Amino acid sequence: MGSTVKLFKTAANGKLAPSDIESNFDDLHPILSSEYAVVEASRCLYCFDAPCLNACPTEINIPKFIKQIYSGDADGAATTILSENILGGTCARACPTEELCEEVCVVTQTEGAPVKIGQLQRFAVEGLIEKGEHPFRRAPETGRRFAVVGAGPAGLAFAHRFTMLGNSVVIFEKREKPGGLNEYGLAEYKMAGDFAQREVAFLLQIGGIEMRYGKALGENIALDQLKTEFDGVFIGVGLGDTRKLPASGVTLPGVEDAVEFIDRLRQAPAKADVSIGANVVVIGGGNTAIDAAIQARCLGAQNVTIAYRRGAASMSATAWEQQLAAANGVNFVHWASPHEFVGKERIEAVVFNRMELVGGALKETGEKMTIPADCVFLAIGQAMSHVGLDGLTLDGGKISVNEQYQTSVDGIYAGGDCTATGVDLTVQAVEDGKQAAICADALLRKRSANVAE
Amino acid sequence: MANLQSNFVGIKSPNPFWLASAPPTDKEYNVVRAFRAGWGGVVWKTLGEDPPVVNVNGPRYGAVYSGDRRLIGFNNIELISDRPLDVNLREIKAVKRDWPDRAVVVSLMVPCEEEAWKRVLPRVEETGADGIELNFGCPHGMSERGMGSAVGQVPEYIEMVTRWCKQHTRMPVIVKLTPNITDIRYPARAAKAGGADAVSMINTINSIVSVDLDQMAPNPTVGGKGTHGGYCGPAVRPIALNMVAEVARDGDMAGLPISGIGGVETWRDAAEFLALGAGNVQVCTAAMVYGFRIIEEMQEGLGRWMDEKGYNSIDDVVGRAVPHVTDWSHLNLNYIAKAVIDQEACIKCGRCYIACEDTSHQAITATKDGARHFEVLSEECVGCNLCVSVCPVENCITMEQLTEGVDPRTKAPISSEHLEWTAHPNNPMRRAAE
Ligand SMILES: Cc1cc2nc3c(=O)[nH]c(=O)nc-3n(C[C@H](O)[C@H](O)[C@H](O)COP(=O)(O)OP(=O)(O)OC[C@H]3O[C@@H](n4cnc5c(N)ncnc54)[C@H](O)[C@@H]3O)c2cc1C
Ligand SMILES: Cc1cc2nc3c(=O)[nH]c(=O)nc-3n(C[C@H](O)[C@H](O)[C@H](O)COP(=O)(O)O)c2cc1C
Ligand code: SF4
Numbered sequence: 001m002g003s004t005v006k007l008f009k010t011a012a013n014g015k016l017a018p019s020d021i022e023s024n025f026d027d028l029h030p031i032l033s034s035e036y037a038v039v040e041a042s043r044c045l046y047c048f049d050a051p052c053l054n055a056c057p058t059e060i061n062i063p064k065f066i067k068q069i070y071s072g073d074a075d076g077a078a079t080t081i082l083s084e085n086i087l088g089g090t091c092a093r094a095c096p097t098e099e100l101c102e103e104v105c106v107v108t109q110t111e112g113a114p115v116k117i118g119q120l121q122r123f124a125v126e127g128l129i130e131k132g133e134h135p136f137r138r139a140p141e142t143g144r145r146f147a148v149v150g151a152g153p154a155g156l157a158f159a160h161r162f163t164m165l166g167n168s169v170v171i172f173e174k175r176e177k178p179g180g181l182n183e184y185g186l187a188e189y190k191m192a193g194d195f196a197q198r199e200v201a202f203l204l205q206i207g208g209i210e211m212r213y214g215k216a217l218g219e220n221i222a223l224d225q226l227k228t229e230f231d232g233v234f235i236g237v238g239l240g241d242t243r244k245l246p247a248s249g250v251t252l253p254g255v256e257d258a259v260e261f262i263d264r265l266r267q268a269p270a271k272a273d274v275s276i277g278a279n280v281v282v283i284g285g286g287n288t289a290i291d292a293a294i295q296a297r298c299l300g301a302q303n304v305t306i307a308y309r310r311g312a313a314s315m316s317a318t319a320w321e322q323q324l325a326a327a328n329g330v331n332f333v334h335w336a337s338p339h340e341f342v343g344k345e346r347i348e349a350v351v352f353n354r355m356e357l358v359g360g361a362l363k364e365t366g367e368k369m370t371i372p373a374d375c376v377f378l379a380i381g382q383a384m385s386h387v388g389l390d391g392l393t394l395d396g397g398k399i400s401v402n403e404q405y406q407t408s409v410d411g412i413y414a415g416g417d418c419t420a421t422g423v424d425l426t427v428q429a430v431e432d433g434k435q436a437a438i439c440a441d442a443l444l445r446k447r448s449a450n451v452a453e
Numbered sequence: 454m455a456n457l458q459s460n461f462v463g464i465k466s467p468n469p470f471w472l473a474s475a476p477p478t479d480k481e482y483n484v485v486r487a488f489r490a491g492w493g494g495v496v497w498k499t500l501g502e503d504p505p506v507v508n509v510n511g512p513r514y515g516a517v518y519s520g521d522r523r524l525i526g527f528n529n530i531e532l533i534s535d536r537p538l539d540v541n542l543r544e545i546k547a548v549k550r551d552w553p554d555r556a557v558v559v560s561l562m563v564p565c566e567e568e569a570w571k572r573v574l575p576r577v578e579e580t581g582a583d584g585i586e587l588n589f590g591c592p593h594g595m596s597e598r599g600m601g602s603a604v605g606q607v608p609e610y611i612e613m614v615t616r617w618c619k620q621h622t623r624m625p626v627i628v629k630l631t632p633n634i635t636d637i638r639y640p641a642r643a644a645k646a647g648g649a650d651a652v653s654m655i656n657t658i659n660s661i662v663s664v665d666l667d668q669m670a671p672n673p674t675v676g677g678k679g680t681h682g683g684y685c686g687p688a689v690r691p692i693a694l695n696m697v698a699e700v701a702r703d704g705d706m707a708g709l710p711i712s713g714i715g716g717v718e719t720w721r722d723a724a725e726f727l728a729l730g731a732g733n734v735q736v737c738t739a740a741m742v743y744g745f746r747i748i749e750e751m752q753e754g755l756g757r758w759m760d761e762k763g764y765n766s767i768d769d770v771v772g773r774a775v776p777h778v779t780d781w782s783h784l785n786l787n788y789i790a791k792a793v794i795d796q797e798a799c800i801k802c803g804r805c806y807i808a809c810e811d812t813s814h815q816a817i818t819a820t821k822d823g824a825r826h827f828e829v830l831s832e833e834c835v836g837c838n839l840c841v842s843v844c845p846v847e848n849c850i851t852m853e854q855l856t857e858g859v860d861p862r863t864k865a866p867i868s869s870e871h872l873e874w875t876a877h878p879n880n881p882m883r884r885a886a887e
Binding site: 046 | 804
């Protein structure tokens with residue numbers, strides 16, 4: 001997400017004023033001005049067989065959209081982006097671009113920093129969304145209809161592409177709002193301005209998509225029923241669950257799942273009303289741990305420590321995310337694995353085993369370490385929930401799909417985090433949904449052509 | 454530091470940087486600021502007869518930008534001075550009195566009648582100005598009234614007016630040429646025939662700088678309509694450099710001094726004009742864009758470069774490149790060069806590849822052993838320099854001369870003999886070898 005690091009207002013001692021808390025959750029990067037966007041666009045070399053394009057899971061034609069911005073056609077740029085990635089807005093804000101397109105941008109070699117591809121993408125896409133004009137039209141109606149389970153990035157991308165190809169879709173979503181983790185999981189300062197909802201509203205302008213909220217697979221809907229009622233089903237339910245720690249005291253009040261904390265925070269109308277402790281410990285080494293830690297700092301926590309059982313090099317959080325956390329006063333403790341959560345009525349401290357690598361295996365050193373805590377967030381990874389998926393073959397705990405995104409059951413497709421198609425990122429979920437829609441549409445057309453013969 | 458003193462047709466100035474006749478030299482206030490900043494001289498904004506002309510009261514400038522919004526081209530629809538003649542003359546006199554070591558040249562444009570010139574010349578002489586410049590260049594407005602480029606496009610008129618001026622004043626006469634002609638040598642020769650002490654070039658180029666696609670009218674737009682204006686700034690420099698060189702190497706001109714104008718923005722631009730035969734340079738757009746302080750970098754840069762090269766005076770530099778400007782037909786067709794890509798410096802953007810593949814000679818690889826790799830195939834390379842031109846990394850691709858063996862492309866042996874088109878066997882008109 002670029003190289004400049006936002007410094008939040010943090011509480012060294014005493015509490016943050018509510019207005020400081022609200023401003024902490026404002027945009028991580030302000031949107032580029034149109035003058036800056038053109039200057040930044042002028043840095044792009046318009047590479048042949050561009051490395052950035054190849055590094056993007058959705059293969060957005062990056063040099064093309066940047067040239068469109070440069071030539072004063074920002075809406076054209078947005079259309080180029082959205083034609084490959086209908087959630088290009090969220091991706092522009094939340095993609096770890098430093099590990100995707102921007103990582104391979106060759107300009108870094110001459111100028112020390114890549115073209116700000118993510119920020120240029122945001123500039124273009126949000127300009128178009130702002131205008132409220134949807135750039136795509138549906139192909140002639142086919143009369144075919146799919147059920148989509150889950151209104152996260154995968155389900156939404158499927159629905160958009162599938163309806164664009166002339167079909168229609170009903171989305172069944174467990175919760176009350178669409179967006180999946182765009183709405184409930186991504187850090188607030190990445191999605192400022194209720195962007196997830198604005199983006200979904202823009203996406204739905206394509207038409208042909210019906211939303212049904214409060215519908216959970218395995219609770220009040222079933223796969224069999226959807227299969228008979230529709231021409232097919234796309235499953236994009238995400239992971240849905242989190243891993244649990246077997247350590248003692250983990251159920252003490254004050255110990256919470258990081259994803260739940262972020263969800264609660266994202267949905268709070270006034271962020272200052274979300275209470276936070278003075279001493280916060282976050283357990284884990286991924287971007288969720290970083291997001292929870294930074295947002296705890298934003299709420300005014302004085303001491304925030306990320307404890308990770310391995311060394312810094314093994315953390316899955318990107319270097320840029322770690323830098324953002326460190327710059328905002330988050331402490332890192334490595335080689336510490338939670339042993340016990342202690343406290344009388346609430347959490348008071350976490351006792352850790354110090355760890356080391358012995359012949360490549362992670363071992364306890366025998367030493368212990370205690371960190372006082374009045375708030376603990378567990379960010380040790382999401383886990384796949386299998387509720388309602390009976391009958392589908394799994395692969396490493398996730399839904400098994402072939403190259404056409406078909407599950408083991410004919411007519412049922414799946415994509416996004418609930419499948420093992422790639423990394424668990426918004427952009428990968430969008431690619432899965434888009435490709436699954438293209439495959440499903442092609443198969444249906446082929447079948448109906450065969451019937452007609 | 455090298456001596457930057459300039460003596461142009463007997464007009465002395467502490468450095469060869471003059472401000473061209475334009476808004477920066479419109480009045481005493483500006484000129485005094487320019488002299489304080491260090492400019493060597495000015496050509497005062499062109500004076501005409503009373504009553505003064507009237508300028509538009511809306512936008513008079515338009516611009517062309519580079520991607521990072523630097524101004525690279527500029528145009529204007531301004532006329533000559535719109536202030537009364539005697540006000541200008543009074544100010545010129547005061548400035549010359551207060552700044553005796555600086556060059557003060559007065560630009561003039563009056564109707565194409567001998568009487569008009571006869572009237573104005575003594576009044577200019579009376580100010581103590583160092584010389585006059587005849588504005589035969591303005592391509593807009595004034596030309597519609599039979600002045601400016603309307604005169605500059607007819608060699609006979611140039612010669613005639615120049616002769617009148619030489620007759621009616623003892624001040625040095627510099628004739629400012631318009632580039633809006635097909636061959637700059639004709640008006641330059643006419644100026645010389647009329648007795649001019651020097652020529653200056655170029656004035657602005659006829660242009661429409663951009664079109665307002667909402668109003669559907671050229672920019673700058675005045676009340677819904679636009680007109681062509683005069684183009685200047687860095688974008689016109691290549692045209693000006695060529696015109697200076699054409700005049701400098703023309704046998705008929707025999708060393709007629711040239712004041713080089715057009716897109717001078719840095720010391721290097723100035724050095725290039727001097728090398729091609731200009732005795733000094735004049736600057737307008739760069740001063741209008743950045744202010745007078747740019748004179749500091751220009752002077753210091755030129756001085757440092759001259760020191761490095763061992764040039765002691767401006768005269769040491771003037772015309773140095775002229776002997777190396779020639780006609781195409783005299784270029785050595787036996788000279789062979791091939792592009793070479795420095796693999797260490799290459800950032801693998803692939804622009805050289807696609808340029809050569811799509812539009813040139815298919816002489817660059819895109820991959821090697823399955824990996825992204827850009828390398829020149831000497832068997833295909835014609836040495837055209839396209840890859841060098843599009844490469845974003847300076848000195849990453851260079852043209853290397855082949856001096857022995859065979860040319861891998863033509864398989865012909867490389868010869869050290871000079872072979873130009875005039876003597877080439879394929880030339881049906883070639884001169885007999887002996
Ligand atoms: C805290 C956190 C931060 C993250 N930050 C980033 C980031 O900065 N950048 C990035 O690229 N990625 C990030 N990710 C990953 C990214 O959010 C996911 O990869 C992406 O959202 C996956 O999309 P999806 O559609 O597969 O699943 P989800 O987004 O999980 O959406 C699944 C949807 O299905 C619904 N659902 C679930 N079960 C059922 C059911 N039984 N019946 C009906 N509906 C159901 C859910 O309510 C949800 O709406 C983050 C993840 C987390 C947890
Ligand atoms: C606004 C403007 C007004 C000008 N007015 C005159 C003028 O009155 N007389 C003249 O001889 N040249 C005039 N010129 C031309 C300049 O003196 C100069 O020849 C030309 O701009 C090229 O130099 P540059 O690229 O440094 O600007 C004018 C140029 C500009 C931009
Ligand atoms: S890698 Fe960088 S310079 Fe090359 S096309 Fe992509 S953004 Fe442009």
